[in-house]
Amino acid sequence: MREILNDLEAGKHLSDPDPTQRARNQMKASAVRRFYKSAAVGTAEGGFTVELDGKPVRTPGRSVLLLPTAEAAGLVAAEFDGQAETIDPVTMPVLRLVNTAIDGVAADPQAVLEDILRFASSDLVFYRADAPERLVARQAELWDPVLDWAREALGARFFLAEGVMHVEQPRESIRAVGAHLARRNDPLTLAILHVMTTLTGSALIALAIEAGEMDAEAGWTAAHVDEDWNIAQWGEDAEAAARRAFRKADMMAAVRLMEALRNRPERS
Numbered sequence: 001m002r003e004i005l006n007d008l009e010a011g012k013h014l015s016d017p018d019p020t021q022r023a024r025n026q027m028k029a030s031a032v033r034r035f036y037k038s039a040a041v042g043t044a045e046g047g048f049t050v051e052l053d054g055k056p057v058r059t060p061g062r063s064v065l066l067l068p069t070a071e072a073a074g075l076v077a078a079e080f081d082g083q084a085e086t087i088d089p090v091t092m093p094v095l096r097l098v099n100t101a102i103d104g105v106a107a108d109p110q111a112v113l114e115d116i117l118r119f120a121s122s123d124l125v126f127y128r129a130d131a132p133e134r135l136v137a138r139q140a141e142l143w144d145p146v147l148d149w150a151r152e153a154l155g156a157r158f159f160l161a162e163g164v165m166h167v168e169q170p171r172e173s174i175r176a177v178g179a180h181l182a183r184r185n186d187p188l189t190l191a192i193l194h195v196m197t198t199l200t201g202s203a204l205i206a207l208a209i210e211a212g213e214m215d216a217e218a219g220w221t222a223a224h225v226d227e228d229w230n231i232a233q234w235g236e237d238a239e240a241a242a243r244r245a246f247r248k249a250d251m252m253a254a255v256r257l258m259e260a261l262r263n264r265p266e267r268s
Helices: 004-009 019-025 070-081 093-107 109-121 133-154 171-182 187-200 203-210 216-223 225-234 238-260
Strands: 039-044 047-052
Touching (some): 039 070, 047 070, 070 238, 093 109, 093 238, 109 187, 109 203, 133 171, 133 203, 133 216, 133 225, 171 203, 187 203, 187 238, 203 238, 216 225
Antiparallel strands (some): 039 047
């Protein structure tokens, strides 16, 4: 069978030192013609596969694309079914995320965990405007509940600052976030959290969404307080709007995958 991910990249980016970026790079290629009639969820030892005309999809790294729940595999199958005459990986955010987890994050989960932790040490929600008053109030309205959750659920207290000058956070608070992340160290969960963190600029917003403390739309809005303020004052150009829409699609795909994994079997 012509395996789609092999067709898309054939391992041209295996030399990238960052495993997450390597997996993402492998999806960057010219679209190929759709060569299958249908996509479906299959079963295999250890989980569920995605089958194209009865044959399992493989990742760019040649691993069988295996997911722990039928719901998660169904998301990927739906993306394949949604392709037209050509296959465009840009329109397949769940597939890209799963490939990142299997080929990238699984090879070095600690590196991804530490990257999320770096965001937490200089999180978006720590840095507040000093004016105008309405922006200050809006930041407090959307960001303070995230800090309240971190204090109550993680035992992590953080310092706030006005402007962009870096403020050193308590080591015990960063350790608390690290301990929380260490219990979420499977590749799929880390890949999801990493995507949400990088797209929002906030590890704490990502973790609050994962914990069910806030929904994805609220988290996205919280991450864009400053941007939305500027748009309200000066307007938004079409190119910026398109970039934001693309980022939001990736964000919501990560959330859908997270929700589809909630009923995964407990690991022994």
